[in-house]
Amino acid sequence: MIQLLSSNKSLTTICIEIRKIRKMEYKHFSHDHHLNLYQSQPGQNLLCHGCQTPISDSSSIYACWTCKFFLHDHCGNANRFIKHPSHPAHPLILIPTPTYCSGAFICNACGSLGKSFSYSCPTCEIDLHLNCAFLPPKITHNSHPHDLVISPNLPKKKDGMVYVCKVCDKRMGDKNWNYCCVGCDFRLHTFCATNEVKPGLYVDDEDPDSVSVNRDDEQVIELTEEEVIQLYKIQILTQMMSNANINANV
Numbered sequence: 001m002i003q004l005l006s007s008n009k010s011l012t013t014i015c016i017e018i019r020k021i022r023k024m025e026y027k028h029f030s031h032d033h034h035l036n037l038y039q040s041q042p043g044q045n046l047l048c049h050g051c052q053t054p055i056s057d058s059s060s061i062y063a064c065w066t067c068k069f070f071l072h073d074h075c076g077n078a079n080r081f082i083k084h085p086s087h088p089a090h091p092l093i094l095i096p097t098p099t100y101c102s103g104a105f106i107c108n109a110c111g112s113l114g115k116s117f118s119y120s121c122p123t124c125e126i127d128l129h130l131n132c133a134f135l136p137p138k139i140t141h142n143s144h145p146h147d148l149v150i151s152p153n154l155p156k157k158k159d160g161m162v163y164v165c166k167v168c169d170k171r172m173g174d175k176n177w178n179y180c181c182v183g184c185d186f187r188l189h190t191f192c193a194t195n196e197v198k199p200g201l202y203v204d205d206e207d208p209d210s211v212s213v214n215r216d217d218e219q220v221i222e223l224t225e226e227e228v229i230q231l232y233k234i235q236i237l238t239q240m241m242s243n244a245n246i247n248a249n250v
């Protein structure tokens with residue numbers, strides 16, 4: 001690697017090599033086989049194994065067709081651990097299958113069951129769906145004129161009444177997160193507030209995928225030289241690690 005980086009390769013050559021690496025097979029820690037980058041086609045009705053939500057047409061996914069195992073590209077690229085504002089004490093680790101005997105977890109954010117990827121703190125038994133871990137801190141919703149901010153708990157109402165979500169009219173659990181406008185005492189379930197919000201990739205300074213890389217060969221990649229070298233190093237390391245895994249498995 002050092003040899004490659006210190007050689008006199010031009011920026012264009014390095015960009016082409018990045019593209020080649022990106023087109024190669026991809027190894028995800030949650031699956032035994034290599035995955036290929038693929039574009040979903042209309043009518044395929046695929047489900048993402050990571051976030052358990054349907055994959056829309058024409059999105060980039062990682063696929064193992066033998067096992068019918070699919071991941072949204074943002075789910076496949078989700079960081080192995082994150083520092084989450086809801087749990088500053090410990091990092092949350094990406095776990096591919098719940099470690100509980102039941103084989104499922106209850107998400108601390110939305111309160112519903114999960115059986116696939118989660119961001120977890122095993123020490124504190126905190127578990128979040130992939131999409132719930134990336135809920136935006138602030139949203140606008142057509143049911144309310146003001147911004148709604150995410151809130152990790154429900155305050156007790158003085159009159160002993162319970163909170164009812166203004167979208168679905170159902171009672172809100174006091175242990176789960178909600179979106180609220182404090183001034184108006186207006187609250188929504190996270191899933192009711194965000195069913196139209198597309199889950200995005202977690203933005204992290206150290207995440208190579210937050211750098212805008214154009215995957216289309218016909219178009220120009222605009223990266224600074226430093227970014228390219230950084231990306232290249234990461235890609236080579238990933239490749240080396242996945243090769244090492246294959247060798248270890250033989």
Ligand SMILES: [Zn+2]
Binds near residue numbers: 049050051052053075
């Ligand atoms: Zn997904």
Ligand SMILES: [Zn+2]
Binds near residue numbers: 031032066
């Ligand atoms: Zn497979």
Ligand SMILES: [Zn+2]
Binds near residue numbers: 107
């Ligand atoms: Zn959730």
Ligand SMILES: [Zn+2]
Binds near residue numbers: 121
């Ligand atoms: Zn913890």
Ligand SMILES: [Zn+2]
Binds near residue numbers: 167
């Ligand atoms: Zn609701």
Ligand SMILES: [Zn+2]
Binds near residue numbers: 146182183184
């Ligand atoms: Zn308001």
